[in-house]
Amino acid sequence: MKVLVVGANGQIGKHLVTLMQNSDSFKAKAMIRNQEQATFFEKLGAETVVVDLEQDIESIAKAAEKVDAVVFTAGSGAHTGKDKTIMVDLDGAVKTIEAAKVAGVKRFIMISSFDTRREAILSAPPSFAPYVAAKHYADEWLKRSDLDYTIIHPGLLTNDQGTGKVNAAYEVDRGEIPREDVASVIMATLENDTTIGKQFQIVTGNTPIKEAVVSI
Amino acid sequence: MKVLVVGANGQIGKHLVTLMQNSDSFKAKAMIRNQEQATFFEKLGAETVVVDLEQDIESIAKAAEKVDAVVFTAGSGAHTGKDKTIMVDLDGAVKTIEAAKVAGVKRFIMISSFDTRREAILSAPPSFAPYVAAKHYADEWLKRSDLDYTIIHPGLLTNDQGTGKVNAAYEVDRGEIPREDVASVIMATLENDTTIGKQFQIVTGNTPIKEAVVSI
Numbered sequence: 001m002k003v004l005v006v007g008a009n010g011q012i013g014k015h016l017v018t019l020m021q022n023s024d025s026f027k028a029k030a031m032i033r034n035q036e037q038a039t040f041f042e043k044l045g046a047e048t049v050v051v052d053l054e055q056d057i058e059s060i061a062k063a064a065e066k067v068d069a070v071v072f073t074a075g076s077g078a079h080t081g082k083d084k085t086i087m088v089d090l091d092g093a094v095k096t097i098e099a100a101k102v103a104g105v106k107r108f109i110m111i112s113s114f115d116t117r118r119e120a121i122l123s124a125p126p127s128f129a130p131y132v133a134a135k136h137y138a139d140e141w142l143k144r145s146d147l148d149y150t151i152i153h154p155g156l157l158t159n160d161q162g163t164g165k166v167n168a169a170y171e172v173d174r175g176e177i178p179r180e181d182v183a184s185v186i187m188a189t190l191e192n193d194t195t196i197g198k199q200f201q202i203v204t205g206n207t208p209i210k211e212a213v214v215s216i
Numbered sequence: 217m218k219v220l221v222v223g224a225n226g227q228i229g230k231h232l233v234t235l236m237q238n239s240d241s242f243k244a245k246a247m248i249r250n251q252e253q254a255t256f257f258e259k260l261g262a263e264t265v266v267v268d269l270e271q272d273i274e275s276i277a278k279a280a281e282k283v284d285a286v287v288f289t290a291g292s293g294a295h296t297g298k299d300k301t302i303m304v305d306l307d308g309a310v311k312t313i314e315a316a317k318v319a320g321v322k323r324f325i326m327i328s329s330f331d332t333r334r335e336a337i338l339s340a341p342p343s344f345a346p347y348v349a350a351k352h353y354a355d356e357w358l359k360r361s362d363l364d365y366t367i368i369h370p371g372l373l374t375n376d377q378g379t380g381k382v383n384a385a386y387e388v389d390r391g392e393i394p395r396e397d398v399a400s401v402i403m404a405t406l407e408n409d410t411t412i413g414k415q416f417q418i419v420t421g422n423t424p425i426k427e428a429v430v431s432i
Binding site: 055056057083085086087090091094118121122126127129130133134137144 | 271272273299301302303306307310334337338342343345346349350353360
């Protein structure tokens, strides 16, 4: 399965491309913002394509040509301004969804925030609420698309080594999860079409990832 | 016709409530952020209701009870941070749309930006693009609702006295328009159900407002 990874140069993205390139069943196409980011992915033998998420839908659609799925794991990051929250986390995501449609790619995995429900916007600290709102509207746009979507809501991301075990369900208690495990969950999700049209939260737990994802 | 004016304390809002209270056919209910803003509206004999757009849908829905239409003319303003762009221009608008549904109010007038099409997000200066994106998604949300909506896209707003004459169509050349004329256009729109399900741009022009709105 060939997968366009949007936000490949992010921390989850790098884990995901690495795991995919080391697997038998996946090939990653890394969508990166500039050519200087390519070396990491070329060393893994992954194809790269340079597109900035602030470009138009057509540029992203061209990157999505001839792949079997799109994974959106781009994020404006905690240190950018709130303008990027709208332009990347919301508008970049929506453009990627529309680009998948244009390119005829049905399968779409969204890496969301842990809780993007309307109530979570209201209860978030003021400095975090705009990010939650941006992710909320991106998720809503995807749910209203006709794509074969899955929305993954990871807990607090850490750089710890993956444990391979998670707790995954529509709603789980808050907790941490290593980015490497999120990458494994994405692959397991792509391998299980029973996850289509669903969303789930994930934190570190006791169930092997493949088993946890199958049971969603 | 009783109309909830969301963003009543804004510059268009104040003109709108004034014109409505001085008319035979409208009564305004001014939704304001805090009680200190009430005096202006009480002097006009307008009902007021204190709700902050960052509150929940239910609070806004309560304000919308027993009105015949909702006008959204709130804006975060040019001097607030981009976080308010998401929280007011996008999320505040969407919550107001949802609140109108909850309250059973079908008629909804959105005061948008001059051009909120996808291409306008791309072509906007970087500092303005997040605002255009926020208004784009608010407009999209409204178009996908089942409300009897009209979206008004005014040109560059001025504080000049109204001329009573505009150029209005789905697409017009860029130009200025006094806020007072925008308020008159809103009232003419509410009086003409032929505007339901439509959007139009307005700038100062040669056609009397009522005539221009009827021809939309």
